Amino acid sequence: MALNRPGPNLGKIAAAVGVSTATVSNALSGKGRVSADLVDTIRKVADELGYVPSQAGRALRTGRSGVLGLVLPDIANPLFPQIAQAMEAAASQAGYGVLIADSRGDVTTQTQAINRLIERGVDGMIIVPRRGTRIADIDCPVAVVDTPSTPGNTVSADHWGGGRQIVEHLGALGHKRLLLIGYDPASNVQNDRIGGMKSALMPDMSAETIWLKNLEQTQGAGCAMGLTGRVQQGFTAFAAVSDLHALRALTELQQAGIRVPEQVSVTGFDDLIFAPVITPALTTIHMNMATIADIAVAALARAIDATITTKPGDKTRKTGGTIVVAETSEVPMELVVRQSSGLPSILLSSQSEGTSVL
Amino acid sequence: MALNRPGPNLGKIAAAVGVSTATVSNALSGKGRVSADLVDTIRKVADELGYVPSQAGRALRTGRSGVLGLVLPDIANPLFPQIAQAMEAAASQAGYGVLIADSRGDVTTQTQAINRLIERGVDGMIIVPRRGTRIADIDCPVAVVDTPSTPGNTVSADHWGGGRQIVEHLGALGHKRLLLIGYDPASNVQNDRIGGMKSALMPDMSAETIWLKNLEQTQGAGCAMGLTGRVQQGFTAFAAVSDLHALRALTELQQAGIRVPEQVSVTGFDDLIFAPVITPALTTIHMNMATIADIAVAALARAIDATITTKPGDKTRKTGGTIVVAETSEVPMELVVRQSSGLPSILLSSQSEGTSVL
DNA sequence: ATGGGATGATTAATCGTTTAACCAACGCTA
DNA sequence: TAGCGTTGGTTAAACGATTAATCATCCCAT
Numbered sequence A, B: 001m002a003l004n005r006p007g008p009n010l011g012k013i014a015a016a017v018g019v020s021t022a023t024v025s026n027a028l029s030g031k032g033r034v035s036a037d038l039v040d041t042i043r044k045v046a047d048e049l050g051y052v053p054s055q056a057g058r059a060l061r062t063g064r065s066g067v068l069g070l071v072l073p074d075i076a077n078p079l080f081p082q083i084a085q086a087m088e089a090a091a092s093q094a095g096y097g098v099l100i101a102d103s104r105g106d107v108t109t110q111t112q113a114i115n116r117l118i119e120r121g122v123d124g125m126i127i128v129p130r131r132g133t134r135i136a137d138i139d140c141p142v143a144v145v146d147t148p149s150t151p152g153n154t155v156s157a158d159h160w161g162g163g164r165q166i167v168e169h170l171g172a173l174g175h176k177r178l179l180l181i182g183y184d185p186a187s188n189v190q191n192d193r194i195g196g197m198k199s200a201l202m203p204d205m206s207a208e209t210i211w212l213k214n215l216e217q218t219q220g221a222g223c224a225m226g227l228t229g230r231v232q233q234g235f236t237a238f239a240a241v242s243d244l245h246a247l248r249a250l251t252e253l254q255q256a257g258i259r260v261p262e263q264v265s266v267t268g269f270d271d272l273i274f275a276p277v278i279t280p281a282l283t284t285i286h287m288n289m290a291t292i293a294d295i296a297v298a299a300l301a302r303a304i305d306a307t308i309t310t311k312p313g314d315k316t317r318k319t320g321g322t323i324v325v326a327e328t329s330e331v332p333m334e335l336v337v338r339q340s341s342g343l344p345s346i347l348l349s350s351q352s353e354g355t356s357v358l
Numbered sequence C: 001a002t003g004g005g006a007t008g009a010t011t012a013a014t015c016g017t018t019t020a021a022c023c024a025a026c027g028c029t030a
Numbered sequence D: 001t002a003g004c005g006t007t008g009g010t011t012a013a014a015c016g017a018t019t020a021a022t023c024a025t026c027c028c029a030t
Helices: A010-017 A021-029 A036-049 A055-062 A080-093 A107-119 A159-173 A188-199 A212-219 A227-233 A243-255 A289-308 A345-350 B010-017 B021-029 B036-049 B055-062 B080-093 B107-119 B159-173 B188-199 B212-219 B227-233 B243-255 B289-307
Strands: A067-072 A097-102 A124-127 A142-144 A177-182 A206-211 A237-240 A265-267 A284-286 A334-336 B067-072 B097-102 B124-127 B142-144 B177-182 B206-211 B237-240 B265-267 B284-286 B334-336
Touching: A010 A021, A010 A036, A021 A036, A055 B055, A067 A080, A067 A107, A080 A097, A080 A289, A080 B080, A080 B097, A097 A107, A097 B080, A107 A124, A124 A289, A142 A289, A159 A188, A159 A237, A159 A265, A159 A284, A159 A334, A177 A188, A177 A227, A177 A243, A188 A206, A206 A212, A227 A243, A237 A243, A243 A265, A243 B243, B010 B021, B010 B036, B021 B036, B067 B080, B067 B107, B080 B097, B080 B289, B097 B107, B107 B124, B124 B289, B142 B289, B159 B188, B159 B237, B159 B265, B159 B284, B159 B334, B177 B188, B177 B227, B177 B243, B188 B206, B206 B212, B227 B243, B237 B243, B243 B265
Parallel strands: A067 A097, A067 A124, A124 A142, A177 A206, A177 A237, A237 A265, B067 B097, B067 B124, B124 B142, B177 B206, B177 B237, B237 B265
Antiparallel strands: A097 B097, A284 A334, B284 B334
């Protein structure tokens, strides 16, 4: 049967020019020794014929597929678009394709997804881990993108530093009592963000932390957070570890008639798509995904290029489990001040109240 | 050089069992004629050796990569996670991998992205088109997922029907004056949603449509929509073509002290991740992405299997531009009634006002 | 003039899988 | 027992690109 690809191959070009396929290959790759004008001729003919190299043939010969696997704990995560977009851009810039693997929140599914990627012959993987992810027994270079405190983390945003910035901002505005809103206490990222927030508290400031996941276990998913009570208790700022939870807090407060930012401030994390367009626009921490992706892909590419130099015939070679390291592992986050954070009502009451209505 | 893959290949299994590689291939694929017990032996040995077939070798021989390309107009679109997740699931179910290509909103970039996919040898593509997308000159099966009114659409949600459902719901609640909120008047999907909404208006109902993109061109991105004025004009329901815009409307109304759903109702589209957790939870239209993905992938797989039967050596074969068709092209959407829609204040005022406070 | 580098191209092997074509038995019928 | 279909396997040729090894020139210095 042997289904032929529609386009021409090296042999066709070689025949057209009147040289050997090896020369064509060398000319196009610029590797061997080919005279300058022959290179030109070959390039031109290749273009005319609309030649596109067969990745399959190349992959078979070189043992490299030119494809990276992107393993995500849950594609449904609202942050995923940013990650996928940045990784795809960085990878295609570096000449790689991106194969996605979603584990839909399940560890077993994740293992299967990783195996499928290996079967597809990816040259490397970018893994955004979930607690419980088994990375050890993957036999290709792996870049781990989580948070600096995670062992083996290759590169990530400086979540701790982001937390600091948020609280420094709120502190500068004069907020004293903060409610820190996390979702999953088992998440490294969220813990780092909260940890950073706490570390930036000035002596005259205090903070309490709630974890929505725990709350939802008793009160059901999407339950109210009881923020009205918190406001009465004197909390003036609500700092969430994600814009999603910040939005949840914001709408709950608005619904209760509490004015943001006049009475209390709300801040998020990640600068999700809705952050700038809601009213009031959300003060949040922006993540420079492009930089993170560039670093991750570059580190991966280096590791992949390194494996190519291993001696041929070394069948017992174990590139396995190599978690790639990058020179920079922490990418700073950026505070984006919008309308949802402002002077706390305590301070305003000493001035004429309501002057800073949006 | 010839970098060897770490694992065993067909030859290794063949040597271990003492048969030819062809027999091993036949045994594992179940194609040729191999005795039942020999199949068992081969399977067992293959397992023991941890054999994983080389996709590169297979791809080279069969001309099929086992990979589908997923072309998206803009990964940053909040609906993308759903699409990617569903497509990945459907594809891996059908034995395909998914290579992503993002065009970051640009048509030129999209063309390049499509070309990269072709170079990578994808067997087929799933394209969520953008106006201006050139599909004609793609030489592999293509499934187009947009909206039924788009020419060449393979499968999509019944956006028109979804629009109908929303307005029927609002009509049943007693709303008479509706503001329909679109973003981009050039979007087929949005036009169908709006069209469906209008088609469900009862004789005693009226609707006006605003397009945010036009608004933003004069007033800047993320500008206010002036909904307070609309409420004063007597509009009691705001139906957006996306949860994102519904959220924008909702927060703007809440900020202005207008109560939802007591005074006015707000509805969205797509059931984005924040829809159920905000206050009030958003009434919206849910899209059955899994079904759409299954249909798209199945149609694609059929077309791919069909090309394999074309005679070998047919170098001039043009599978090109074949937009795949599916038996079902419209998948119904589902109304999800939550808290953001309710009886309009006009009706409530005849009863005791404020009884239905959330 | 002749050995020795460059230079420029070719030859042929190889990656791992699939599959058409062929072949050797074996059993069965005529 | 010659002929024939069936069963169970082997052989060998692809697929397309890469690259080590080889070869043929030509040039220049000794």
